[in-house]
Amino acid sequence: MARRAPLLRPRRRAALDRHVVLHPARAPRRAPRRHGGRGARGGGGVPSPRRDHVDERHHAAGESRYHRATMNQPVTMTEELPEHELSARSHRLPFLFVVMHCDNPSLGGARYCLSGVDGITIGRGPSREVSRVDEGGARTLVLRLPSPSVSKAHARLVRKGAAWFLEDLGSKNGSCVNGERVSRAPIQDGDLIEVGSVVLRHRAALPVSGDEALDLDSASRAPEVTGYMSLDPAIATDLAALARVARLPITTLLLGETGTGKEVLAKGMHALSGRRGPFVAVNCGALPSSLLESQLFGHVRGSFTGAQRDEPGYIRSAEGGTLFLDEIGDMPLHAQAALLRVLQEREVVPVGGARPTRVDVRVIAATNQPLDTLCLEGEFRTDLLARLSGYQHTLPPLRERIEDLGLLIGDLLRRSNIPGAPSARLSVRVARRLLSHTWPLNIRELENVLTVAVALAEGGVVELSNLPESVTTAPVQLAPSGGLSSSPGELREQLVSLLQKHQGNVSSVARVTGKSRMQIHRWMQKFGIHPDDFRG
Numbered sequence: 460m461a462r463r464a465p466l467l468r469p470r471r472r473a474a475l476d477r478h479v480v481l482h483p484a485r486a487p488r489r490a491p492r493r494h495g496g497r498g499a500r501g502g503g504g505v506p507s508p509r510r511d512h513v514d515e516r517h518h519a520a521g522e523s524r525y526h527r528a529t530m531n532q533p534v535t536m537t538e539e540l541p542e543h544e545l546s547a548r549s550h551r552l553p554f555l556f557v558v559m560h561c562d563n564p565s566l567g568g569a570r571y572c573l574s575g576v577d578g579i580t581i582g583r584g585p586s587r588e589v590s591r592v593d594e595g596g597a598r599t600l601v602l603r604l605p606s607p608s609v610s611k612a613h614a615r616l617v618r619k620g621a622a623w624f625l626e627d628l629g630s631k632n633g634s635c636v637n638g639e640r641v642s643r644a645p646i647q648d649g650d651l652i653e654v655g656s657v658v659l660r661h662r663a664a665l666p667v668s669g670d671e672a673l674d675l676d677s678a679s680r681a682p683e684v685t686g687y688m689s690l691d692p693a694i695a696t697d698l699a700a701l702a703r704v705a706r707l708p709i710t711t712l713l714l715g716e717t718g719t720g721k722e723v724l725a726k727g728m729h730a731l732s733g734r735r736g737p738f739v740a741v742n743c744g745a746l747p748s749s750l751l752e753s754q755l756f757g758h759v760r761g762s763f764t765g766a767q768r769d770e771p772g773y774i775r776s777a778e779g780g781t782l783f784l785d786e787i788g789d790m791p792l793h794a795q796a797a798l799l800r801v802l803q804e805r806e807v808v809p810v811g812g813a814r815p816t817r818v819d820v821r822v823i824a825a826t827n828q829p830l831d832t833l834c835l836e837g838e839f840r841t842d843l844l845a846r847l848s849g850y851q852h853t854l855p856p857l858r859e860r861i862e863d864l865g866l867l868i869g870d871l872l873r874r875s876n877i878p879g880a881p882s883a884r885l886s887v888r889v890a891r892r893l894l895s896h897t898w899p900l901n902i903r904e905l906e907n908v909l910t911v912a913v914a915l916a917e918g919g920v921v922e923l924s925n926l927p928e929s930v931t932t933a934p935v936q937l938a939p940s941g942g943l944s945s946s947p948g949e950l951r952e953q954l955v956s957l958l959q960k961h962q963g964n965v966s967s968v969a970r971v972t973g974k975s976r977m978q979i980h981r982w983m984q985k986f987g988i989h990p991d992d993f994r995g
């Protein structure tokens with residue numbers, strides 16, 4: 460009897476998003492502070508007694524990392540959690556991402572943790588590197604970027620409480636925030652900052668588990684799972700877990716929209732598994748129904764018209780290796796029953812054969828369909844879903860990991876067959892457009908767009924004219940549906956974007972979304988968003 464694989468679940472991003480709001484139980488009120496001479500904070504909108512404690516919370520997370528004095532405040536959780544879950548995933552930290560070097564996209568990207576950091580100075584250097592220095596009690600992150608478009612002393616980011624401000628230091632090529640040239644400007648969560656032709660992104664509070672390295676440079680770090688890397692801390696944590704699972708003979712189910720990289724990840728898992736046999740990929744949706752069983756399970760000579768010799772079938776072809784069952788949601792019910800037997804018994808009976816053959820195959824299945832809904836509709840076997848779900852991993856859509864765009868572009872250019880692709884350059888306007896596109900077909904769409912654009916640019920700089928209309932004319936959407944998303948990650952992004960647009964006015968956000976103010980407040984609390992962060 461084959462042993463049943465243990466049912467493991469990864470820490471889900473949605474789950475991380477649920478548990479992150481720590482706030483003082485009794486927040487004493489303090490007078491509103493002024494920033495940049497632009498008026499009192501909190502004026503005109505929802506009063507914000509917790510403002511200064513947001514600052515302390517950010518500090519607190521960072522202090523433990525830097526072994527400095529920690530905030531000594533009582534805290535309550537917004538939701539009850541078991542102790543072990545709290546320690547594993549209960550904090551959010553601010554980050555600065557180097558998203559893209561437009562004059563050398565092959566450099567990929569990097570992320571730097573801003574916890575405990577009071578200021579950032581940005582200037583040109585021989586390579587991308589970061590150091591942290593203490594200057595009179597203030598902790599400064601010194602970021603060097605290898606780009607001729609960046610001046611030696613280009614810009615600095617200064618933290619005032621939880622708010623960040625960008626100041627250009629009289630640079631030659633200037634600094635922009637969300638495409639607009641500025642000399643001094645407040646920075647909000649998700650803002651794109653351009654220093655010369657290097658694009659950075661600020662994220663105010665990303666969930667981290669505590670396991671991952673806080674700074675990460677794609678140029679100096681190998682991916683956890685071969686061929687697939689992310690700078691997003693939560694995704695990176697999930698990938699590290701997947702890398703551990705990859706080494707064990709656990710049946711794995713990969714879920715995600717089309718083009719998110721499920722096959723790339725499956726190949727990466729096979730490479731990590733140490734299994735000597737081949738990686739055999741089968742598109743279950745493309746197998747003709749009449750031949751499906753013989754193609755999967757093999758057949759013996761003469762078992763049907765046209766069966767002129769014994770064939771092992773895909774499952775036995777993967778002996779000692781990995782069988783990747785893509786589009787598993789499209790597998791007909793009768794084949795599902797036979798596959799279930801294979802997974803349970805680890806034996807294959809070829810079509811027309813009498814004796815089962817033992818197989819040693821690690822199965823990874825993938826789908827972009829909601830298998831649980833298919834189960835409810837009777838289209839997919841619940842027992843097969845349970846068998847396949849020894850471990851489940853969900854790949855996020857590209858629009859939810861936009862910080863990774865430069866890393867992916869770098870990877871795709873380095874691997875491209877187009878002459879000159881590894882040294883291709885992008886105009887900053889192209890980078891802005893790529894970063895605001897919603898990528899409905901995910902990395903596959905990015906790969907196609909890039910391949911054509913680089914070919915059209917003929918070794919020069921990729922300009923807007925080299926991008927397809929689908930990218931240059933598509934409206935910039937908050938979510939593909941246009942309304943509020945049901946995905947926690949997307950919903951958070953949408954709320955942040957709306958709060959930015961309405962300068963933290965919760966009533967306005969409630970009005971434009973057709974939701975109650977109470978609901979908007981509930982979501983903000985759940986996602987650790989504070990309206991004050993969006994007021995000028």
Ligand SMILES: Nc1ncnc2c1ncn2[C@@H]1O[C@H](COP(=O)(O)OP(=O)(O)OP(=O)(O)O)[C@@H](O)[C@H]1O
Binds near residue numbers: 715827
């Ligand atoms: N992490 C990555 N880095 C670079 N390229 C990637 C990455 N992930 C995917 N790609 C590229 O994107 C394309 C789509 O990837 P893949 O086929 O793995 O997606 P998928 O999720 O399996 O798609 P589908 O559901 O349509 O089968 C491929 O050409 C692949 O090379």
